[in-house]
Amino acid sequence: MKFQGKTYKFGDNVNTDEIIPARYLNTSDPQELAAHVMEDADPVFSGLVKPGDIVVAGRNFGCGSSREHAPLALKTAGIACIVAVSFARIFYRNAFNIGLPILECPDAASETQAGQEIAIDAGQGIITNLITGKTYQVAPIPPFMQELVELGGLMEYVKKNLAA
C-alpha cells in the first residue's frame, strides 16, 4: 500500500459533526456526502480536494458520533489516507471497515504542513515528506486491519469467510 499526495492540515479533536454535519445525514449517498465533506471545519475543502490527496490532523481525529458517513465522505472525496497524531476509536474502526487506510504518527502529523507532498508506504511503515526530505517510521498497521484494507473493507472479509 503506497500513496503519494498533497496534504490538507487540520487541528485536534476534529469531530464527525465537522467532517459531515448532521444536516446532511438524511442521505447515505456517498457522492452527496462527499460534496459536503469537512464543511464545518473548512467550507472550501470539498471544492479543492483531489483524488489521492492526504489529510493530516492532530489528536483524536473523528471523535464524536459513530456515523460511518464521515470516513465514507472523505474516501469518496478522494482522500487516499489520513495521518493523525491519534484517532477516535469508532472512526478508526469505521475507516478500516470501509477500506480507508489511516495511520497514527504523532511526529509526521505534527511536522507536516498544509500543501506539502508526502509519500506513504503503509506496508513498510514509512512516511516521507517530499518537501523537507524527512522520513518517519510508523507503527505498522495490524495484520488483520491490513487484510481489511487489501480486501476493500469488512464486508468483503465477511463474504470471503462465509464462502470458506
Next chain:
Amino acid sequence: MPQPMTISEKILARAAGKKYVAPGEMILARLDICLGNDITAPLAIKEFYAAGGKHVFDRKRVALVHDHFTPNKDIKSAQQTKLLREFAHEQKLKYYWDQGECGVEHVLLPEQGVVVPGDLIIGADSHTCTYGALGAFATGVGSTDLAAAMLTGQAWFRVPPCIKLIFRGKMPRDVTAKDLILLAIARLGVDGANYRVLEFAGPVISGLSMAGRFTMSNMAIEAGGKAGLVVPDAVTKQYSVGRAQRKPRYYVSDADAIYERVEEFDVSRLEPLVAKPHLPSNVEPVSRLKNIVLDQAVIGSCTNGRIEDLREAAKLLKGKRVSSRVRTIIFPATPTIWKQALKEGLMEIFTSAGCIISPPTCGPCLGGHMGVLAEGERAVATTNRNFVGRMGHTKSEVYLASPGVAAASAIKGRLAHPQEVRGSDWKKGVKK
C-alpha cells in the same frame, strides 16, 4: 487459580468462548444484541444486501430504531425510515417500533428490557455505551460493523484496558449524575479514555438511581471511552426484574482485577457544572457563568430524557414562566415516559411555564430538526455534545448541563443555578 478479570473482560471472554481475555487481545465475539437507527442502518442494510445477505442471523437479536430524523423531517429522511421499516418487516424483526411506540434508542431499549445485564451489544450509534449502566458491555460502531453483525452475529474487538473511576463523598443538593460525568470528562479529557473502558464505582455510584447511571454511562464516549460500566447491584436487579426479556447475567469485577489506572473524585463540594463550547471537557461551575445569555433551552435526549430528569425540571418550572427570550423545548425520550409525565401532571407544568413539548426524537440534540439554532444563538442543553455546529449554525453555541440547571436557566434567560429560582435559601446555600 483463575485469572482475575474486570466485569468488561468477563463479558468479552464469555462472548468469545474463552476462559480469560487480557487487554490488547483481538477477539471475535458473539453478540447478544446489535442495533441501528435511521441514520446508520440504511447504510448497513445496503451493505447487508450487497454482501448477499438474505436473512439476519437472529430476528430476535437485531433492533432497529428510527429516532434521529423522526417524525420524518423531510423527504430524504422519510426514505431512510421507509428503508428501515421495510427491512424490519421483511426480516420479521422482533425489536422494531413505529411511531407511537418508538423513542430514543438508548432510553427505549433498556426501558423495554431488550438489553439486559451481562450482554455484549454493538450499536451503530456512539451512545450505545449507555447500556453499560446495566452492567452490560455495549459499544458504538459504524454501519459496516452493524451489517456484518446482522449477517454473522459476531464482531471483532480489541480487549480494552480499563480505567476505574471511584466517586466518594456526599452529593450536595442540585448536584446530579450529569455533573459527575462532566467532572470525570473534564479530568480525563475528550480522548482520555480513547480505546479504553471506564468502570464507574464507589459509594456515590451505588447511591444513584438507574436513570443517573444511564446518564453517566451515556457520556463515557465523550471521554473517548469504548464503554462505561457500572457493576450490577440491588438497584440493577430491581430495575431488571419483570423487565428483562432475556435472563440477565450479573457479572462483577474481581477484587484483584487489573486496572490501567484508578481515578478518585470527592463530590462533597461539587457545584452544578456546565460544559462550555465547543468540547464536553470544557467544564466550569454554573455559578461562574451567570453572564451567559440564552436563546434556547433543551431538556431531553438519551442523556437526560428520562422521567426522573423531567421531574427535576418540573420541580423548578412549577408555577413559573420561562423567559420570553428562551425557547424551551422538552423532549421526553420515549412514549412511556411521555405518558408518565402526562399522568404526573408534568406536561401541565411545562406548558403553563411556556415550554414546547416535542414527541420523542433525537432531533434537537444533533441539530437535526425540532429546535435548530441560528447564527450567534446560544442554548443550554441536557444533551451530550457541544461541538461546533452541533445544534445548528457553526456560529451557534451549546452549553451542556443537568435538567435542573437547564430549567433554572430557561426561567432566568441566562445560565443559572437551580437555587436562584428556588428563592430565599439561594444565598446561604451556595458555597464558594
